[in-house]
Each structure stands twice: as C-alpha cells, then as structure tokens.
Amino acid sequence: MLNKVTIFGVGLIGGSFALALKKAGVVQSVTGVGRRSATLQRALELGIIDVASTSVAEAVQDADLILIATPVAQTASLLAAIKPHLQPHTVVTDAGSTKSDVVAAARAALGEKIAQFVPGHPIAGREQNGPDAALADLYVGKKVVLTALEENPPAAIETVKAAWQQCGAHVHHLSAQEHDAVFAAVSHLPHLLAYALVDDIAAKPHAALLFQYAASGFRDFTRIAGSSAEMWRDISLANKPALLQELDAYLTQLGSLRTMLVENDGAALEQLFGRAQKARHDWISAIEAAEQNRSSEQGGD
Amino acid sequence: MLNKVTIFGVGLIGGSFALALKKAGVVQSVTGVGRRSATLQRALELGIIDVASTSVAEAVQDADLILIATPVAQTASLLAAIKPHLQPHTVVTDAGSTKSDVVAAARAALGEKIAQFVPGHPIAGREQNGPDAALADLYVGKKVVLTALEENPPAAIETVKAAWQQCGAHVHHLSAQEHDAVFAAVSHLPHLLAYALVDDIAAKPHAALLFQYAASGFRDFTRIAGSSAEMWRDISLANKPALLQELDAYLTQLGSLRTMLVENDGAALEQLFGRAQKARHDWISAIEAAEQNRSSEQGGD
Numbered sequence: 340m341l342n343k344v345t346i347f348g349v350g351l352i353g354g355s356f357a358l359a360l361k362k363a364g365v366v367q368s369v370t371g372v373g374r375r376s377a378t379l380q381r382a383l384e385l386g387i388i389d390v391a392s393t394s395v396a397e398a399v400q401d402a403d404l405i406l407i408a409t410p411v412a413q414t415a416s417l418l419a420a421i422k423p424h425l426q427p428h429t430v431v432t433d434a435g436s437t438k439s440d441v442v443a444a445a446r447a448a449l450g451e452k453i454a455q456f457v458p459g460h461p462i463a464g465r466e467q468n469g470p471d472a473a474l475a476d477l478y479v480g481k482k483v484v485l486t487a488l489e490e491n492p493p494a495a496i497e498t499v500k501a502a503w504q505q506c507g508a509h510v511h512h513l514s515a516q517e518h519d520a521v522f523a524a525v526s527h528l529p530h531l532l533a534y535a536l537v538d539d540i541a542a543k544p545h546a547a548l549l550f551q552y553a554a555s556g557f558r559d560f561t562r563i564a565g566s567s568a569e570m571w572r573d574i575s576l577a578n579k580p581a582l583l584q585e586l587d588a589y590l591t592q593l594g595s596l597r598t599m600l601v602e603n604d605g606a607a608l609e610q611l612f613g614r615a616q617k618a619r620h621d622w623i624s625a626i627e628a629a630e631q632n633r634s635s636e637q638g639g640d
Numbered sequence: 641m642l643n644k645v646t647i648f649g650v651g652l653i654g655g656s657f658a659l660a661l662k663k664a665g666v667v668q669s670v671t672g673v674g675r676r677s678a679t680l681q682r683a684l685e686l687g688i689i690d691v692a693s694t695s696v697a698e699a700v701q702d703a704d705l706i707l708i709a710t711p712v713a714q715t716a717s718l719l720a721a722i723k724p725h726l727q728p729h730t731v732v733t734d735a736g737s738t739k740s741d742v743v744a745a746a747r748a749a750l751g752e753k754i755a756q757f758v759p760g761h762p763i764a765g766r767e768q769n770g771p772d773a774a775l776a777d778l779y780v781g782k783k784v785v786l787t788a789l790e791e792n793p794p795a796a797i798e799t800v801k802a803a804w805q806q807c808g809a810h811v812h813h814l815s816a817q818e819h820d821a822v823f824a825a826v827s828h829l830p831h832l833l834a835y836a837l838v839d840d841i842a843a844k845p846h847a848a849l850l851f852q853y854a855a856s857g858f859r860d861f862t863r864i865a866g867s868s869a870e871m872w873r874d875i876s877l878a879n880k881p882a883l884l885q886e887l888d889a890y891l892t893q894l895g896s897l898r899t900m901l902v903e904n905d906g907a908a909l910e911q912l913f914g915r916a917q918k919a920r921h922d923w924i925s926a927i928e929a930a931e932q933n934r935s936s937e938q939g940g941d
Contacts, residue, residue, distance in 0.1 A: 462855050482853065517849075524841055525854040529861045531897060532833060534916040539893040540825055541919035548818075550923045552783065553826040554763050559860040560830045564920050568913035572906050579901055586898055590891070592840040596832060597887055600880055605873050612869035615835040618842035619865050622851045 341502070345370045345392075345402040347417055349382040351465060352434045353408030354473025357387045359506035362475040372398045382470040399424040404502060407433040412573050414441055418448035418456070425452055430498045432459045436522065436570075437577040438486045438515035454490035457499045458515065459483055460522075461508065466565065479507035480633060486515040523581035528589060530571055531582070533564040642803070646671045646693075646703040648718055650683040652766060653735045654709030655774025658688045660807035663776040673699045683771040700725040705803060708734040713874050715742055719749035719757070726753055733760045733800045737823065737871075738878040739787045739816035755791035758800040759816065760784055761823075762809065767866065780808030781934060787816040824882035829890060831872055832883070834865040 344360060346353040349371040360366040371388035372395065373379045379391035392398040399405065399421050407414055414433055421431065431449075435441045438458050445456045463481040465472055483503040487496045500510045513521065540549050575582060599607040645661060647654040650672040661667040672689035673696065674680045680692035693699040700706065700722050708715055715734055722732065732750075736742045739759050746757045764782040766773055784804040788797045801811045814822065841850050876883060900908040 462853065482855075484853070511853075521850055521853045524844070524850050525858050529837065529858055532837065532894075533861060534913045535893045535897055536830065536833065536890065537916035537920050538912050539890055541915060543825070546919075549822055549825050550919075550926070552763065552785070552812075552822045553923065554783075556864045557826050557830055558924075559863045560834060561920055562860045563857045564913075564916045565924075566917070568910050568917050571913050572910040575901060575909055576904060576906055579904070583898070583901060586894070586901070589837065589840055590894060590898075592836045593833075593887070593891060593894075596836055597884070597891075600876060600884060600887070603877060603880070605877055608876055609869050609873040611839050612835045612865075612872050614842060615838035615865045616867070616869050618847075618851075619838050619862055622854065623859075623866070625851070 341366045341403045343368050343370060343402045344502075345372065345398045345405045346388065347372045347398075347405070347407045348409035349373055349378060349387055349473075350408065350469050351467065351472040351477070352461065352463075353406055354382060354385075354387045354470045355463075355475070355477035356406055356408065356434075356461075356502075356506060357382075358473055358475035359478055360502065361386070363505040365502075365505045370398050370402070378470060385470055385473070387470055387473055395420045396424045399426075399429065401426070402429050404498060405429060405431045407431065407435075410570065410573065411435040411437065411441065411577060415444035415448050418445055422449055422452055425449075425455060427455075429455060430495045431456045432485075432499045434459060434461055435577075436460060436526075436574050438484075438518045440577040442486070442488065442515045453488065454492060455495060456488070457491050457495050458486045458488070459499060459503070460486070460518065461503070463508075468567075476507065478503065480630075481508050482511055483508040484511050484513050484518055486513055486518050519578050519581045520584075523578055523585045527574055527578055527582050528585040530563050530566060531575065531586065532589070533561045534571070537561050537564045642667045642704045644669050644671060644703045645803075646673065646699045646706045647689065648673045648699075648706070648708045649710035649714075650674055650679060650688055650774075651709065651770050652768065652773040652778070653762065653764075654707055655683060655686075655688045655771045656764075656776070656778035657707055657709065657735075657762075657803075657807060658683075659774055659776035660779055661803060662687070664806040666803075666806045671699050671703070679771060686771055686774070688771055688774055696721045697725045700727075700730065702727070703730050705799060706730060706732045708732065708736075711871065711874065712736040712738065712742065712878060716745035716749050719746055723750055723753055726750075726756060728756075730756060731796045731799045732757045733786075735760060735762055736878075737761060737827075737875050739785075739819045741878040743787070743789065743816045754789065755793060756796060757789070758792050758796050759787045759789070760800060760804070761787070761819065762804070764809075769868075777808065779804065781931075782809050783812055784809040785812050785814050785819055787814055787819050820879050820882045821885075824879055824886045828875055828879055828883050829886040831864050831867060832876065832887065833890075834862045835872070838862050838865045 344366050346357055357369045368389045370390040370392050371379055371382050372392050382388045383391050407417055441458050446453050449456055461483045463477050503510050645667050647658055658670045669690045671691040671693050672680055672683050673693050683689045684692050708718055742759055747754050750757055762784045764778050804811050841847055
C-alpha cells in the first residue's frame with residue numbers, strides 16, 4: 340500500500356495512473372500538482388486526486404512515489420525544484436517518451452539523489468488530453484518500459500514496477516539507449532514521415548483536389564499526423580541522434596526503391612513489397628496470439 | 641434496365657458490382673468470365689452471376705455492358721480477345737487503379753472500336769479478395785472516377801455512369817493524366833512508403849525487439865503494407881512517371897525536415913508538424929461534414 344502518491348501533471352497520463360491505482364485500492368491519497376488551477380480543480384472533481392497543491396515542497400513531503408507526467412520539456416526544472424524537499428524513502432519516476440535526455444537532465448538536476456529516480460515510459464495514449472480524458476483502464480494490457488539506472492536500488496525499481504503492474508500494465512526493461520533506438524524506429528520516424536507526407540500534399544497548388552480523393556488507406560497512414568505538433572517537436576529534438584540514424588536508413592531504403600522503379604525492376608519491387616507484407620502479417624499474428632493467450636488466462640482466473 | 645452485363649474477374653470488385661446491380665434490380669442477367677472454374681462456380685453459388693462462361697465470344701455476345709475487373713496486367717490481352725466479338729451497342733469499362741497505361745493499352749487493342757471503352761476506377765476495397773468477399777453495398781457512398789476518352793459518345797459514358805450510380809457510388813470525372821497524378825500522391829506513394837518502412841525494420845538485426853514495441857500508431861501507419869505485393873508491383877510500374885514525381889517531391893521534403901533536425905530548428909519543425917496537423921484535421925472535418933449531409937439527405941427520403 341502506498342500512503343501518498345504525488346503526480347505532477349494530472350492530464351491523460353498522470354490522471355489515468357492515479358485512477359488505476361485508486362481502482363486497484365493500493366493508494367491512500369493522491370496529491371496533484373499543476374500550473375493551472377482549473378485543471379487541478381477538474382481533477383479533484385473527477386476523483387483523480389484527493390489533494391490539489393501548487394506548492395512543490397508540500398506535494399513532495401512524505402510522498403512514497405512521485406510521477407512526473409508533464410510535457411518533457413518541464414522535467415529538468417521540476418526535478419530541480421523537487422530535489423531540496425526529496426526525502427530518502429521517496430521514489431521518483433516519469434512518463435516521458437524519450438529517455439536518454441531525461442536521464443541526463445535528471446543526473447544534472449538531482450545530483451547525489453539520482454538513485455531515487457527510476458525513468459519510465461508507458462506505451463499508451465488516446466487522442467484526447469487533459470483530466471477528462473483520463474481512464475482507470477488506460478494501461479491494462481499495455482507495455483511500460485523502465486530504463487533503470489545502475490544507481491537505482493532494487494527496491495526503488497520494484498516500487499515503480501509494482502505500481503505499473505497494479506495499473507494492469509506489463510513492465511519491460513531496456514537501457515535508455517536501447518529504448519530511444521527502438522522508439523525512434525517504430526514510433527518517432529513514422530510520425531515524421533506522416534507529418535512530412537501531409538504537409539507535402541497540403542503545400543501543392545492542387546491540394547484540395549488531392550484531399551478530395553484521399554481514402555481510408557491515406558487516413559490510417561496519416562492518423563499520427565494528427566498528434567500535437569509541440570509534443571512531437573520536443574520528442575524529435577530530444578531523440579535526435581537515434582532519429583537521424585533511422586531517418587538516414589530510411590532515406591537509403593527509399594533510394595533503393597527509387598532505383599527499382601527507374602529500372603522497371605518488377606521482381607525486386609515485388610520482393611521488397613512481399614517481404615514487408617509477410618513481416619507485417621507475422622507481427623499482427625503474433626499480437627493476436629498474445630491477446631488470445633491473455634484473454635484465456637483472464638478467463639481462467 | 642440492362643439485359644446482359646458481362647464481368648471479367650468475379651472477385652471482390654467485379655462480384656460486388658454484380659451484386660449491387662442485382663440488388664438495385666437494374667440487370668436481367670450477369671455473365672461471369674474467369675480463368676478458374678472453381679471461382680466461377682463459387683460466384684454462381686453465391687448468386688453473383690447467372691451464367692458462367694469460359695468463352696469470350698459467348699460472354700461478349702449481346703452484352704450491354706462489360707466490366708473488366710481482372711488484375712490490370714490482363715487488361716490489354718482481354719480487350720484484344722474481346723474486340724472481334726464486340727457489337728456496336730456494347731459499352732466496355734474497367735476497374736483498374738491506374739488509367740494512362742490502360743488507355744494506351746486499350747487504344748492499341750481496340751483500334752477503331754476505342755470509342756466503346758470508357759475507363760473507370762472505383763475507389764473502394766477490402767482486405768479480403770475473391771467472390772466470397774463481394775458485397776452488394778461495397779460501393780455505397782464511395783467514389784468512382786471515370787476518365788472518359790474524347791472518342792466516347794455521351795451515351796456510352798452515361799451507361800457506365802448510371803450503372804455505378806445504381807451501385808450507390810458517386811461518379812467523378814478526371815482526365816487519365818489527372819487521375820494518375822492524384823492517386824500517385826494520395827495512394828500509390830503512401831503504399832510505397834509503408835512497404836519501405838516495414839521492410840527497413842524487418843531487415844534490421846534487432847527486428848524482433850523493434851516489432852515487440854511497435855504499437856497502434858505503427859499498426860495504422862503500416863496497414864497498407866499488408867496489401868498484395870503483386871498488385872502493388874503492377875500499380876507502381878504502371879504509374880511510374882507520376883509516382884517518381886511524387887517520390888522525388890517527398891524526398892525533397894524529407895531532406896528539409898532532416899536539415900531542421902540537424903540544425904535543432906524547433907520552430908521550423910513545429911511549423912511543419914502544425915501545418916500537417918491542421919491540414920489533416922480540416923480534411924477529416926470535411927469528410928465528416930459530407931457524411932453528415934449525406935445521412936441527413938438519406939433520412940429525408
């Protein structure tokens with residue numbers, strides 16, 4: 340049982356974490372901290388938090404676990420503000436989409452207290468934001484990646500891991516560098532590519548004609564281009580080295596594809612398309628098999 | 641009322657056309673032609689066709705309307721086989737995803753009978769194929785683009801247009817060149833990009849790790865990479881000039897984006913992402929408004 344959990348940023352990610360812990364009955368009291376009093380007030384009304392605070396000192400006092408779920412650009416200054424009030428038993432984690440930059444910022448901000456910070460990244464989201472979008476089951480069956488530091492004592496890692504498991508999540512462990520390389524490939528680059536395509540089309544003189552004929556394939560391909568421009572600017576810059584590496588590999592791949600097209604090399608095109616089709620099919624099948632296993636496990640409870 | 645409609649290729653596209661015309665009660669008899677007798681037999685069982693034929697002469701005889709819905713690579717040889725049997729009153733159309741190449745092939749194959757061929761492209765599909773995937777309402781509310789030829793008499797265009805409208809589709813008119821430029825941008829290029837990304841990731845030594853963390857954004861972005869490799873090889877080569885032009889514009893766009901990233905130009909990144917986010921939002925809003933108008937029109941019938 341956690342006596343006091345403090346959440347900086349009571350929107351979708353932080354709010355859902357609070358609701359899930361409450362639903363699991365593993366927290367006595369949740370304190371929310373935010374820059375906007377209207378948001379805190381709404382989180383109180385929705386039962387996401389029990390105490391709204393605008394004082395970092397008060398919010399950090401006696402907390403067992405602190406989650407930083409604000410936009411990543413605020414993490415460094417928040418950790419610096421938290422540090423003077425951080426008691427030895429308190430564990431701090433975050434929910435940022437990039438990890439190497441957060442680890443560097445945390446080392447700088449927390450100094451000798453770095454061992455109390457266990458970086459994390461829940462792989463879950465919705466298109467809505469704010470406390471009204473928070474859901475108690477947002478994390479059920481989802482992955483949370485912890486990128487624990489060598490300084491973290493096992494008990495601190497366990498506190499964060501247990502909390503996410505109580506939210507219904509599956510906890511995975513990667514190094515910060517592995518994490519950033521993986522998400523550059525499967526999340527950050529696709530976002531860049533989708534934004535680039537929509538902007539490319541929107542800038543053409545006959546954009547209206549083009550959008551008129553865009554259909555469901557285009558809609559799904561570009562869904563992630565509906566995401567927050569500010570958030571993805573921050574992620575792109577925060578994960579720049581890994582993202583550039585993936586972008587360059589992709590540009591090389593497009594260059595090969597272009598050559599196949601120019602040379603009318605139908606066999607090579609069909610091979611490339613076929614490999615992709617098979618890889619995607621195998622991936623979807625593996626996901627479906629895992630989901631079936633999970634639901635039969637739940638059925639057996 | 642059409643006395644006899646003949647369909648070459650009784651799969652998803654051709655089969656759905658037949659079912660829709662039958663449901664609308666505007667056709668007396670549908671003849672199906674195919675290379676595989678099992679497929680024709682299945683189409684008979686499903687009530688898609690009334691007569692199965694393996695003779696082009698017999699199938700073409702006395703037809704009011706002929707739809708070619710086979711893979712596009714077969715269109716030229718089919719038109720050549722049809723030509724000697726084609727009576728003056730019969731109108732021929734097709735369902736190919738590219739049009740300039742089909743028009744060129746049709747001119748070569750049909751010669752002086754070219755005026756009887758009205759090229760078309762229904763913008764509809766499903767992930768399944770074959771007669772069992774055919775649906776009477778596949779085309780309801782969908783677009784069909786006709787790329788009529790200057791030789792086509794108005795009555796021939798009207799026959800094809802009326803048939804698609806009876807299927808519930810909205811008929812649009814473009815030149816073959818306009819059609820190919822539009823679909824290179826909003827369909828063919830996205831397919832290439834999705835195939836390229838999945839193959840790029842699948843070829844990496846740590847592909848299994850990457851796929852393990854791919855989530856719903858990746859799934860939607862790559863959905864079109866699950867499409868038939870053979871079909872998209874043919875489309876890519878058939879629409880090569882327009883596709884290369886779109887690919888090169890996109891490579892230029894990615895180059896600019898890369899520069900913004902290298903130079904840590906957060907303002908430029910946010911502008912590009914924000915323009916794309918807004919363009920996509922406006923497009924989705926326009927689609928939703930059109931759908932609402934359509935359903936209130938239907939409600940008023």
